[in-house]
Amino acid sequence: MTQAETSLLTRIESAAAAPKGALTFVVSGVPERVEWARLHDDARAMAGALQARGVVPGDHVALLGPTTRALVTAIQATWLAGAAAVVMPLPMRLASIEEFVAQTRTRIRSADAALVVIDPELAGFLEPQPGDPPVVGLKELEAERGGLYERPTVDAKALAVVQFTSGATADPKGVMLPHRAILANLDAAAEAGRMQDDDVIVSWLPLYHDMGLIGLLTLPMINGIELVLGAPQDFLASPSRWMDWMSEFGGTVTAGPNFSYSLAARALRRLENLDLSRWRLALSGAEPVDPRTVAAFCEAGARHGFDARAVFPAFGMAEVAIAGTFPEPFTGLRVDTVDKAALEVGRWAVPAAARPDAAYRELAILGRPVPGLEIRVCDPATGDVLSERFAGELEIRGTSVTPGYYNHPVATAAAFRDGWLRTGDLAYLVDGELVLCGRIKDMIIVGGRN
Secondary structure: OOOOOOOOOHHHHHHHHHHOOOEEOOOOOOOEEEEEEHHHHHHHHHHHHHHHHOOOOEEEEEEOOOOOOHHHHHHHHHHHHHHHHHHEOOOOOOHHHHHHHHHHHHHHHHHOOEEEEEEEEHHOOOOOOOOOOHHHHHHHHHOOOOOOOOOOOOOOOEEEEEEOOOOOOOOOOOOEEHHHHHHHHHHHHHHHHOOOOOOOEEEEOOOOHHHHHHHHHHHHHOOOOOOEOHHHHHHHHOHHHHHHHHHHOOOOEEEHHHHHHHHHHHHHHHHHOOOOOOOOEEEOOOOOOHHEEEEEEEHHHHOOOOOOOHHOOEOOOOHHHOOOEEEOOOOOEEEEEEEEEHHHHHOOOEEHHHOOOOOOEEEEEOOOOOOOEEEEEEOOOOEEEEOEEOOOEEEEEEEOOOOOOOOOHHHHHHHOOOOOOEEEEEEEEEEOOOEEEEEHHHHOOOOOOO
């Protein structure tokens, strides 16, 4: 699967030229299958419209809207114009509308967006203010098909994505992801996950999150692989839809946080006549993997043909594009059962078998670094590299690590130590494989226990 391409633009063009693969939108409830070549034609026309509005290579384009064909087209069009995509988070609760408006404006300005592309449904939330960049409606941009598209030359070191992490409204951090970093990471993920030409990826994850945007949209986009795309609000309204899509379209690869598998397990207990036999990677990430949730999901899915070996607990983060560590495919959930007190008091992951009478914790083993990345665990205070089974801060370096946070030199400097990215995650290694046990900033000491 790996190709020696230097930018998303060249890889998108290569995938669109291949006589295979399509993107099936299931957002409206009625599936709409769009071949990658057709989507590329639409994106070229939209890229011409962006260029007619003054967008040039190196610009940043902010995109705000729910998951739709138009939004996906605009994301690709941004890359075709040589600009970086800055996909804005959506409000998931009515109580968060004021916070959403404030955060959106702050992020747009801190990203130095040259243009804001917004879905008409959300335009009313972003009233123009002095100092704001120009705004264009998504439907308006779709209609402007007369502009001549001129293919730019894109430097592999140029930014393709500015991915905002969660944080305070007043001080957002935009992870800088160059083309070469994204390609290195996606090719590594395809290799480590044993991606196949006949894979069918299914996703409902939000496109403003790195797992949804890069992991499950961009990977099939640059490889011409089948993708079935829903929206997060559709899943949250009815988690059974995720399982229906996996069955109806013969899904082989999908991903979600731990809570989504808990909801899906409930749905599987009441659903009938599903076929989940083609499912080979059920990636779980973005939040701690609970072995009880995994067991419940596997039990509920067994009668539908789900193979428990497909469970795929992994580690990823925006600062490495998406994929950090992957387990060996089709080995299922593996846990490290450790003495709870030893881990909390001495930060030492003592196998529970050595102390059978002790209280224990079960922690998911998350695999080894994907190709191009290295990991180590260090003492957070001194930076000393720790031996296996001693918990400390996870650090990463390699081909897809971000160069830093956009216009945020203080945060960038704090994020690195001797060329290694400090993740802030509390972790330890077992035979070279990663086990996470918390976030350093969330850890408190009570009576000598962490």
